[in-house]
Amino acid sequence: MPEINDLRSFISALEELGDVQRFSREVDPNLEASAITRRSTENGRPAPFFEHLTGADEGFRMVGAPGALSSVPGHSLARISLALGLPYTTTAAELVERLSEVDLQELIPPRRVSAESAPCKENILLGEKAGLGRFPIPFVHQDDGGPYVNTWGVLIARTPDGRWTNWAITRVMKIDDQHMTGLVLPSQHVGMIWREWEAIGKPMPYALVQGGHPGVGVVGGMTVPTEVDEGSFLGAILGKPVDVVKCETNDLEVPVSAEVVIEGHLSATRDAVEGPFAEFHGWALPETSPQPLFTIDAITYRNDPIWPLAAAGRPVDDSHVAPAAGISAEVVAVLRNAGLPVTTVWLPLGAACFWTVITVPSNWRDLMPGMDTPQLAHQIGEVLSTTRVGRLSPVVYVFDDDVDPSNDSDLLWAVATRVHPSLRQEQWHGKIMPWYPCFTEEELHNGWGAVVVHDGLLPAEGHGRAPSATFEGVFPAELRAKVLAAEAESADDADSNASR
Template structure:
């Protein structure tokens, strides 16, 4: 019921829940579609589905905000939950646990199917016909360096020796109808794979996938360990292999239900200028950088393809909603593997996933005898400082699990009353993501800086902890019962 093999069945499920809004008037892919998507995201409206796109063949469509927060009352993470194969009612903690459990299962590699059974092979464009000109490539923000081919798709690449196939999300900008460029950062997995081809002086084969199984880009946003394959992880997550089909011009395999697949090769040198582009941190900086050049060799697509578009920027949007649970799950798995008692982890989405919150059970002292709160927090910081996922968040708060970290009211109350202004914190030097604006310019340049862990744990039960001043704790049980009974009678 919750397993959607392609973008179309996923959108149909959202539409049945009232979370899709058809836009039937003609809309331009140049800024207008992204502006509507951005507005929809900021106001938490249903996902816009553009049925009439200017400048392309009739039937070509665009889908905005495919994994942003949902408009369904009480279920803001519905799109994320459905993308990961859960019911739309799944909570933040349930989504994180689902992802953690899949990490411990046996990987389930993709299953190759015949080209005749792959919807993405309904149309095959080779040579001069393999042109971006026939597709609605969105210009997302007015000051972007160009239209962006990839805002919600995955780039598939493989190491030269074939040992590791990586599915990565990374932005890609159109240069002309046959060329693109995009971020290939050394610290990210795509950059690590590309570096091996660079060392050989050979272009890297690639496939860029738009649309298809909604879990593909959602999993592509998760910082799995180096060498782990997203396709096999998604199989374990869903309990079934992902159907894939071989590319036309290289030996990579792509999800068979994709809307559009762009094949080609990536130069072994950084000979193109990429950017600027407003990003997940919420700021529209004017930065550019030298990046490799993607050359297009072939394009395959479904009949009447749907092109997904994400208008990244100030949170919360698709840049945060799926990656927050994904990073949280990786951190939770690492901490539990280290034998540390942790209830759950969460990245507050409104903080652009720059914060990490870790909650621990009230009986953690029984599991770690002779360890005080500072010692426990230090152990957490040590484990996280050696983990790629653990260093993705500049600031971490360790709290008792009497609060729900995905509930902003709970979280703000806890942060405001339990975090010491200057004490009970420890910093850990190491690699950082080189585009977090909270860091100094020299830190961003070097890729190294500090992450901090705040010890915001309460005293032990019976050892100085006071009850919260809430309905359930500061009134007698019989009075509470009368109040609740009166409410029920009025209802």
């Protein structure tokens, strides 16, 4: 498998795994590419790669669902794992553990290189020539407010004093060839940075990056802690710096292997109307909002650029996988730093990341003497309620670690048989995110609601705790060994007959 350092080598690696489907016929970026991408994600197919796009210059291409679940049997997280420099066989628990291990004190900042060695500078458009018309900007859903320039790229912004640079996936809509608008929410990092520019009455420089190292989009979709630079965070995951180059018209730096870079500035006022856009919660809500105006000052791009496309909607697609991994890892770190025993955390993808599922080790009572299940669940809720990441899911479940929270069968069984319909739960009231339609309109308007923590922990051994009625749980060890030996012998016979 080739070394992965840009979107092209990433696609090649996926192709080796049989996880890319090439479309040699002409495909229209106006809805058709997104419709095919939605079919791909909804049916577990390989990532669609469109080689000929209606209305775009010859050579311009598009890849759908680069951050969605993989079609490789038994390895659904192959795309996101490879993007982060991990084996394609990485499990959810292994992925979360690796991300939670990143030491925020030992981040690896990006490394600036010369423009001469940067593929993203192969073509440079400045001023009036820097228009979106030549690019295959996708119209993603039929009721969207317009074509969406950004669905799986990162918006790069920096505070006026230069202390914090943020790479974030945020949706950006085309208005005309040289203007865009996008969600700049106060609760999100790009909104926090924009507010500082708004406060001094100056436009905010930005760079909108499509493609590049595949890990760029993944960390851009995560919830890296506030004031931590995603570029340095990605470097720590990869174990080496991400190479960047200075923009043409501002001082921001972008990944050298980016496919397309759009440079410009955001107005210090909310002058444009953004939306609607079907979102990760699975609903095409008819919502619009006033947002800053993005003016384009320059565009640079590689020869024969590849535009990444994520067709957000009902789970599971790109808008769920990276956030689930990132939030899960941060919750693990927060709880462990508070001295609480945690095996793993996962935001179930099929629940659109609305749930956080926490598992604790079987010996947690030994680690925390004298504590019972309500007390442990209460402490978990108390820690989560005081952190931004702990309030990103409205519902939290706490289970023993005989449950794999990334296995939907395990999870449904645990929720159905271990969670009391009305008892063993606590509500923690506080700030809530504005994108959860499960809350009332009043709660969403006020930005205030409850996160509910459900205690699904089992009783201690010998206190009414029944064995799991599984192959491992209710059959004698000798009989299990006999069954497994017979299976192995049968498999060997089948292989021998097949080779004759």
